[in-house]
Amino acid sequence: MPAQVTRLAALLVVVVIAMEAFALPADVSATTGDRPLVSFTAPGSITEGEPAVFTFRRTGDLSDELYLNLDFYFEGEFLQTDEMPEVWFAAGEAETVLSIPTVDDSTPEPDGSIGVHLQLRYFDPEPYDPQAPVYLQVTVRDND
Numbered sequence: 543m544p545a546q547v548t549r550l551a552a553l554l555v556v557v558v559i560a561m562e563a564f565a566l567p568a569d570v571s572a573t574t575g576d577r578p579l580v581s582f583t584a585p586g587s588i589t590e591g592e593p594a595v596f597t598f599r600r601t602g603d604l605s606d607e608l609y610l611n612l613d614f615y616f617e618g619e620f621l622q623t624d625e626m627p628e629v630w631f632a633a634g635e636a637e638t639v640l641s642i643p644t645v646d647d648s649t650p651e652p653d654g655s656i657g658v659h660l661q662l663r664y665f666d667p668e669p670y671d672p673q674a675p676v677y678l679q680v681t682v683r684d685n686d
């Protein structure tokens with residue numbers, strides 16, 4: 543084998559070893575510091591009468607319950623109730639769902655929206671980091 547090819551092969555081995563040294567275990571890349579990461583999803587729109595379903599997921603240590611810090615923004619007259627429930631992960635759960643019911647009335651009206659802002663929580667007892675996007679808005683379409 544020509545000397546240049548041998549040197550190139552040796553260099554490639556060094557590069558591969560270096561890349562492995564910098565590769566992060568999967569569970570480290572999924573957390574920021576020691577706080578768990580929380581993310582959520584929601585449909586872009588629903589029709590009045592359907593629930594607006596927000597699905598939250600967390601990574602990291604699942605052994606404790608984790609309460610979420612949420613802000614709500616509403617536009618239009620679609621809600622069954624203004625009282626929004628607490629949302630939390632039970633111990634051992636990686637996923638939890640917030641389902642906000644809407645009313646199928648008979649009033650023609652403009653489309654509205656339900657927005658949820660997932661806030662950071664720095665401090666004990668249950669700190670976590672929200673993962674972008676931290677604000678999701680579901681359009682509520684009128685059907686009258």
Ligand SMILES: [Ca+2]
Pocket residue numbers: 590646647648649684685686
């Ligand atoms: Ca209706």
Ligand SMILES: [Ca+2]
Pocket residue numbers: 590646647648649650651684685686
């Ligand atoms: Ca309506």
